[in-house]
Each structure stands twice: as structure tokens, then as C-alpha cells.
Amino acid sequence: YPATYGAPPAANDPMWGYFTAIAGQDGEVDSEELQRCLTQAGFTGSYSPFSLDTCRIMIAMLDRDYTGKMGFNEFKDLFTALNSWKQNFMMYDQDRSGTVEPHEMSQAIGAMGYRISPQALNGIVKRYSKNGRIFFDDYVACCVKLRALTENFRRRDTMQQGSVNFQYDDFILCTMAI
């Protein structure tokens, strides 16, 4: 393909133009830019738009160098994850009330492959509920945090033993940003 020789591989990607428009001059997407983009793209549809806080943890989930911004590949990863969480949520929210039940959220977390005790699941579901139901924004915030914390844990669990020895500073670093 001599015509694209030397061009960045992303330039052929249909999402590239979209990304650069959102990212602006610095070529990366921060939480305000992400919130604007998800709102304008109508991603949340009839559900309430994502809060800035949820957008921040979306970025923190992928932001290994702690800049608070996302490059193109992270941006694509995020969209893939968001789309699957949305499909998941809509499957449970069949009447489009915008909320799912606590037991449905527990089921969903199990179906994503997480092995979490009933006690922990119960704590999680309560934390993300409002009046006993879970809204889309909180559902996504929960999925983002669970994925980010699990990845942070796994990356340190090199022997795959299900346990990690954390130094205080590292524990704070990998939990405070999420």
C-alpha cells in the first residue's frame, strides 16, 4: 500500500477524524471533552448524560501514565467497553425505565466473569443504587471501577494466586484515581 506509506495507521480508521475533532489541539481527550463527546453523540440516548465524575473514572481506567487524558487507542477501547455495558444494561432494562434492579446488576456482574462473594456483591450493589434501583450512569461507573480495580490487582498478581501484597503507597496510587 504505497499510498499510505508513512501515514500513521490510525489515519485509515473511520474513528480517527471523530477522535481528532474531540481531542483538540493537544491530541488527547480529557474528561470534559469526553463528557461533551458522549453527550453530543447521543450515546446515553434516553438515559441521563454521564456525570463528569463518571467520565473521569472512564479515563482513569485506561490512563496508566496518570495524565488524565486518553489517546486514540484508549478512546477506541473505551467505546468498545461502553457499547457492551450499554447493551447489557438495555437487556435488563426492558421497559426502558432507565434503571435496573439490584439482583439484575448482581447477575450482570457475574455474567461479566467476575468472581465476587455475595457479601462484596451486596456492598457494591448498595453503593451504586438510588432508592433501591440502579441508573445507567451509576451502572457504568460501577463497571468502570470494577474493571479498573480488577486490572490493577491482576497486574500485580503475577503468580495468579488471587492475592497481592500491597505497599501503602502503591495501594493508594491504584485506588485513589479510580
Added chain:
Amino acid sequence: YPATYGAPPAANDPMWGYFTAIAGQDGEVDSEELQRCLTQAGFTGSYSPFSLDTCRIMIAMLDRDYTGKMGFNEFKDLFTALNSWKQNFMMYDQDRSGTVEPHEMSQAIGAMGYRISPQALNGIVKRYSKNGRIFFDDYVACCVKLRALTENFRRRDTMQQGSVNFQYDDFILCTMAI
């Protein structure tokens, strides 16, 4: 003191009447009740009211039985903590712009006695900034999380060695609710 014999000790506390009015029928304060109470009491003053998310983590910080609600003693503990964080914030925000600088927040965290590496501090401060400045709501959210995560860590660090061996489920339980 025979007159108060048999009465709950809280009944003599000037904050008791206030607490029961907020708590309502179930005798405990949940995040919506807390948000209303802090807003109506004018706690945030000229600063923006606390978001519901910040109120949730305030409760999670003290909620060891994972009910999502606070009893009277937790309620008083929270007010003590909030008052000291507010004084702290106002000391740095001398022009009452409602924000403090990143380096001031780093200083404040150090002054609270936390020993955190520059790298972790930098990550924390970025996470709670908007356009390079920290608003009161985010400042408090950061203080709440830092205290809660540090307490969760310390409670497990029985030998006080600065390191804790976490099982995955316990790691998720003590970080997802915060």
C-alpha cells in the same frame, strides 16, 4: 444523675434533635438525607453544594456494616471531619474563589499526616482537579477517600509494616464502595 437514668446518652447531646429530624423514620441517615441536610444547613456556604456522589462516599467512609446509612455517632464523626476539612480548605482559598491550587492540595494532604510519594500525590491531585484547580466538593471527596482507604489499609496492616496481603475479594470489597 438520676434524672437521665435509662435515657440513651445521645438524648443529652445538642445534635441529637437535629440528627433525628434528618434521619426520619428509620433512625439512620442515607446519602440523599445527608445531601439535603448539608445543603439546608448551609454547610458549603458560598461553595457549590456537595454532589450526591460525594455524600455517598462520606457515608461509605464510616459505614462498616455496608448498609449505606449512618447512625448518630457516625454522623457526629462526619461533622467533625467535614469541619476540619472546610477550615483547611478556606485557609488555602483566601480569595474565596472556591478553588485551591494543586500544590496547595499536596501541601494540605501532607499536613494531614499522610505519607504519600510525589508520584502518587501527583496522580491524586490531577484526578480531583478541573482545569488545573480543585473545587471544594472535589477536595472533600478526595479527603474522604484518602481517609477511608487509609483506614481500610491500616485495619489490615496489623503488624504496622506498611504492607498488606489482599485477597481479591477483600480488595474489591474495601475499594469499590469508596
